[in-house]
Amino acid sequence: MATIKIGIVGAGGMARYHYDGFTKAGAEITAIADVNTERVKEFAVPRGIKKTYDSLARMLEAEKDIDAVSIITPNKFHKPLIIEALEKGRHVFCEKPPALNAAEMKEIVAAVQKSGKKLLFDFNNRARPESQAMLSYLKSGKAGRINSAQATWIRRAGIPGFGGWFTTKALSGGGPVIDLLHMIDLALYFMGYPEPSFALASVFYDFMGNKAFKGPWGIADAAGGITDVESACHAFLTFKSGQCLTIRNSWAEMNEGEVVSVVFQGQKAGGKVERVFQREGFDETSIDACKIFTEENGIHLNIDLLTEQDETMGRTAAAANFVKTLAGEAAPLNTPDEALILMKIIDALYESAASGKPVAV
Numbered sequence: 001m002a003t004i005k006i007g008i009v010g011a012g013g014m015a016r017y018h019y020d021g022f023t024k025a026g027a028e029i030t031a032i033a034d035v036n037t038e039r040v041k042e043f044a045v046p047r048g049i050k051k052t053y054d055s056l057a058r059m060l061e062a063e064k065d066i067d068a069v070s071i072i073t074p075n076k077f078h079k080p081l082i083i084e085a086l087e088k089g090r091h092v093f094c095e096k097p098p099a100l101n102a103a104e105m106k107e108i109v110a111a112v113q114k115s116g117k118k119l120l121f122d123f124n125n126r127a128r129p130e131s132q133a134m135l136s137y138l139k140s141g142k143a144g145r146i147n148s149a150q151a152t153w154i155r156r157a158g159i160p161g162f163g164g165w166f167t168t169k170a171l172s173g174g175g176p177v178i179d180l181l182h183m184i185d186l187a188l189y190f191m192g193y194p195e196p197s198f199a200l201a202s203v204f205y206d207f208m209g210n211k212a213f214k215g216p217w218g219i220a221d222a223a224g225g226i227t228d229v230e231s232a233c234h235a236f237l238t239f240k241s242g243q244c245l246t247i248r249n250s251w252a253e254m255n256e257g258e259v260v261s262v263v264f265q266g267q268k269a270g271g272k273v274e275r276v277f278q279r280e281g282f283d284e285t286s287i288d289a290c291k292i293f294t295e296e297n298g299i300h301l302n303i304d305l306l307t308e309q310d311e312t313m314g315r316t317a318a319a320a321n322f323v324k325t326l327a328g329e330a331a332p333l334n335t336p337d338e339a340l341i342l343m344k345i346i347d348a349l350y351e352s353a354a355s356g357k358p359v360a361v
């Protein structure tokens with residue numbers, strides 16, 4: 001098969017993982033576009049990407065042989081850029097969250113159907129070795145159906161800067177509810193992506209604007225910018241299948257530290273996939289666990305699923321899965337229909353928190 005040619009849109013913090021994953025899987029990055037014409041060159045030159053542009057439109061106009069586009073921009077631009085690329089006949093890999101809300105995601109699903117092209121999102125936590133090992137165990141039937149799960153991404157001091165796009169609701173869609181949606185998605189993936197019925201949520205705004213709660217990634221504050229999103233959310237979801245999910249997402253909260261996990265209780269066994277950061281935001285200090293809790297012959301036992309370490313938390317593997325999907329060598333790790341369910345849940349969490357009532361999803 002001919003080499004798959006990809007054009008990247010957005011040369012910011014996440015671009016290197018996409019680049020590494022795509023090239024590892026044998027694709028060629030022929031061009032990159034970013035509205036920031038300095039940043040795009042800083043990314044392209046050391047990697048030998050020959051062509052740089054200041055917009056997706058100009059890149060696609062000039063680079064007729066690009067097969068696929070990778071979108072790594074602030075969330076507000078996901079929907080228009082995805083639809084533009086699909087309409088111009090390109091496959092798309094896009095960063096999470098899929099869109100700002102479910103209404104946008106519905107438009108995206110319609111555009112995918114019309115184009116006949118592939119669309120995958122970067123739900124990189126599904127691509128982690130621990131997640132894939134857990135999924136294999138679940139598929140074996142040894143845990144039975146998952147009755148209940150707890151999706152957790154909690155930080156103590158992890159606000160991604162103040163006043164930039166992350167903290168401006170119009171650009172991001174919200175705070176940790178939508179930014180840290182990974183564990184909600186992973187829990188649903190383990191549970192078989194059941195159809196949700198009701199959501200009940202509370203959100204909190206403490207510590208927003210307090211520099212002691214800023215994350216350690218060096219994201220610059222924007223003087224005079226907007227900070228109007230939540231700092232924490234606690235929620236409960238029920239599903240038509242009778243399953244249920246508890247959610248805890250926070251950027252800033254009085255927790256012991258940063259914990260990223262899905263814990264579940266099945267009819268025959270339980271389990272957890274967990275990453276605990278020893279220092280907030282520094283991957284090399286993290287401790288990963290992937291465990292099954294079960295019973296055999298009257299004896300309770302815990303089993304460690306031993307997997308490779310992946311410091312990128314599946315980010316390069318998820319990008320590689322996109323290329324392998326296009327090449328027909330792998331099944332896609334996620335679908336637009338799943339993204340629509342996820343965005344309906346995100347909408348319902350905000351709606352319930354605003355109204356103080358349970359809402360139908």
Ligand SMILES: NC(=O)c1ccc[n+]([C@@H]2O[C@H](COP(=O)([O-])OP(=O)(O)OC[C@H]3O[C@@H](n4cnc5c(N)ncnc54)[C@H](O)[C@@H]3O)[C@@H](O)[C@H]2O)c1
Pocket residue numbers: 009010011012013014015033034035036039054055056072073074075077095096097122124179315
């Ligand atoms: N999967 C993960 O683990 C993970 C982690 C962090 C961020 N993200 C997601 O990745 C995306 C980007 O985040 P980031 O941290 O790289 O952001 P960033 O701010 O570092 O980079 C975004 C880049 O997009 C460019 N840009 C903005 N609008 C554009 C447009 N219309 N056309 C072309 N370029 C444009 C900006 O100039 C900037 O260089 C977000 O959707 C975020 O939610 C995912």
